[in-house]
Amino acid sequence: MEALFIYLIKSSGLIVLFYLAYFLMLRKETFFNSNRWFLLAGLITSVLLPFVFITKIIWIEPTTTPINWSNVTMPNYTPEKTFEDYLPMLTTLTYGIGILLLLGKFAFDFYSLNAVLKGKSIQQQADFKFIDTKENVAPFSYFNTIVYNSALYTASELENILEHEKVHSEQNHTIDVLISRLFCIVFWFNPFIWLYKKAILQNLEFIADSEATKKISDKKAYQITLLKITTHENCVAITNHFYQSLIKKRIVMLNKNQSKKWNSWKYALMLPVLVAFVFLFQIKTIAQEKTNENVSKNVLDVVTTINKNFSDEELKKKAEFFKKEFNCDLVFSEIERNSSNEITGITVNYNGNLYGNGTYKQHSTNTIKDIYIKYEGGKINISDAKIDAKIKNDKRTASSDKTLSIDKEIFINGEKVSQNDMDKLDPNEIERMDVNKKNNQQEIRIVTKKFHKTITENDIYIDGEKADKNELLQLDQNTIDKMDINKKEKTIHITTKNRTYIQEKNMPVPPVPPTPPVMKFNAPVAPAFPKAPKVPKGDPVNGDKKAWKEFEKKMEDYDAKMKKLEPQMEAFDKQMAEFDKQMEPFNKEMEAFDEKMKIFDKQMEEYQSNLDKENK
Known part of the structure; x- marks a missing residue:
């Protein structure tokens, strides 16, 4: 379970990074479709990147003197259980209960949706399925099915609503909604995932509004329709519905000037962040011990034994080993063997810049005694069984000095x-x-x-x-x-004692991001819209006619108030243009910061490369 919790923590951290990047740099841009893919890519990256590891292998020297573990007695005791011992189980239980509750809520929402759609008359038009219901619910779409109550709207209002829902259906926004809901179930403990989901749903509404107004001639009438729909309180979950509580933001985005294309560089800022995440948390260090044939030159003594049963191929490998490890030429010659192919005579010549030159011979009527070729103190020594006791004594002396290496x-x-x-x-x-x-x-x-x-x-x-x-x-x-x-x-x-300790040296220092400008005035605020009158229950034909007549009078007053707001909306657009103009120097500073981040990224690569070389 510890591995699962570590994975969830890493994924949650990435979700936070993507959300902050969107909130600080992208949410006010009109790149709605790009923002959609950025937010979805953030979720996908958050679940996949923690599985990506860079493996770094560190070769360590083998221990030439084996450790005798048999001398250590194993204590027999049972440790007392503390609260920390039960904490993993309690954490797992809490996490599982949260998932089960949210899965139950998810299933209930599907049941509620099915209750709304079940038994309704469907009209098929092109790729869309239309359901005209008599229930007082806000218009919504679910994949290619669009549900609405035509009795609550005029013909022009209904046209605006359907154009909006068609965009949701054509671009499969329901998939985004379902994905965000599933992430909320898995990462329910992370408060940022709920903000992330809200950002996804809000951006989908911006997309639908932007695309729908391209097909509608009267943009102001579309905005009035948005306000009228706010009176509906009944919305079906896990669907794209026309009603949103943040109507004001949608109207602001509809009237905002299109963002400049060069502002799209902001998406690239996540790349160095992800690279830093990998270098900080996704490097897996594996220590591997060198084999006996790769014993370090720092080892006090490397003893190679040659006995009477060595073949010519085995002698050749020994010569290659000494050439590779010590740059010493070891030549076996005058090899004599008996009928059993056992060595009865041999001459060994060695020649090395650091180890001197020498010749060793052993010839006998019987088989040769074991020959020891020993590297010690920077010199090569060759001896036979007559001084075998001296070699063993040297090993005991090295052990008593408690030393495995020169230092x-x-x-x-x-x-x-x-x-x-x-x-x-x-x-x-x-x-x-x-x-x-x-x-x-x-x-x-x-x-x-x-x-x-x-x-x-x-x-x-x-x-x-x-x-x-x-x-x-x-x-x-x-x-x-x-x-x-x-x-x-x-x-x-x-x-x-000296109040110092080991720290990382030569680590590159990341650049400091620019400070946002101090505006001469506050960010533009959209005018306060009047509250739309509440729609009476039922429909105009079969409902309360008196109530509907009063509603029509209130709507006339409401339309008149909205018309008076047009000059304020024009002034708001001018303020937004001035606001964007004052942000231009800051955007240029952010471009320079991006270039510094690229340099920092290269410095980090060089720094990591140097660390790898030092560890080899």
Whole structure:
């Protein structure tokens, strides 16, 4: 379940990034169709990108002296259960209950939709299915089905409504609605997904309004129809319906000047953000141990044994190994064998710039004794069974010095220890082991499971600054002056003797985005529209005729008030044009910022490449 929660957190983070990008840069632009695909791409990217990983392999040196784990006794105890142990189960249960409740609501909405459509007379026209219902519901579309109550509207109003719903149907906006609902079910705990859904539905209305007004001659009449429909309170869920609570925003967008095409560069700003997400969270580091044939040159002694049963091919491989690893020419010659193909005589010549020159011979009436070719202290030594005891003694001396390499340090949970301490460590208690090279010095850092759990559950502060667990693991405990652990606040405060600790060096600094301009006046505000009169129940023929007559008088007054607003609407359009003009310098600064982000992206690639080279 931990992997699932990590995935949900990463996806939720991407959803937040896409929503903020839309809200801050795109929501006021008239690129409605582009915004639609941007918002959908954001959802798709949010669920797929957490599965994409860049694998980085770090090769570590093998341990030449095996660790004897049998000396360690395993303690037999049962840890007490704490609230933290039950927290994952409670979190899973809460998340599952939320999904079940929302799935139930989703199913109920489908049932309500089916109740509205069931048993109704359908008129097929071209690719559309029209249902003229007698119920007092707001007009809506569901895929290619359009539902409306013709008795509530005049002929011109009905024409405006149908043109609007046809756009929803032709462009399959129902799919966007269903996708947003499903994301709300899965990510219900993320408050931004509900804002994201609202942005999708609102943008779909902008698209339908924009396309519908292209086919309608009277744009003002269309806006009045929008206001009239606001009196309907009955809307069917999981559908595209003509009524929206944000009618004012729709009218503002209808009257707004078209955005300039070069403003579309704003979509590209998400690319460096996504690249940064991958480099920060999607790099999987895999440590692999080199094979014996790739033993590092820093190892104290590499001993290769040649015995009487070696074939010519095996001798050839040994010569290739020494040439590759130590640039030493090793030549086997004067090879003699008996009837059993066992070696009875051999001559070994070696020649290397760093290791000197030499010749070793062994010839016998019987088979040869084992030959040891040893790399030690930067020199090649060849010996036979007569000094085998000396080689074994050298190994015991190296072990007693607790040294595996020419210069190696071992740390367990940040504390410097000896080779003997590492040999006594239970392998089942190891959470992580890192091998680093610094200036010809090899460093082994081991973290136990118990210590890893402690640093994971607490916030870490080193010399007053918050640090991550990697910085704590890199800290030498010999430099620690004081450590305070607060179990209640779950914090670890560390004070070092020199008040310094290891930090990342040469990391590129990202550019600072420009500050939005201070306007000479506030953003233009659309005029306050009068409230449309409420439509009487029923229809004009069979309903309350007196109420309908009063409604017609109120609508005349309403139309007169709307006509008086036309000069204010013209003034609003001029203010919007001035507002866009003042935003032009800021838009240019954003273009320069985008170029700096491209440079920063290249610097990050070089920085990551250098890190990879250092870790090899």
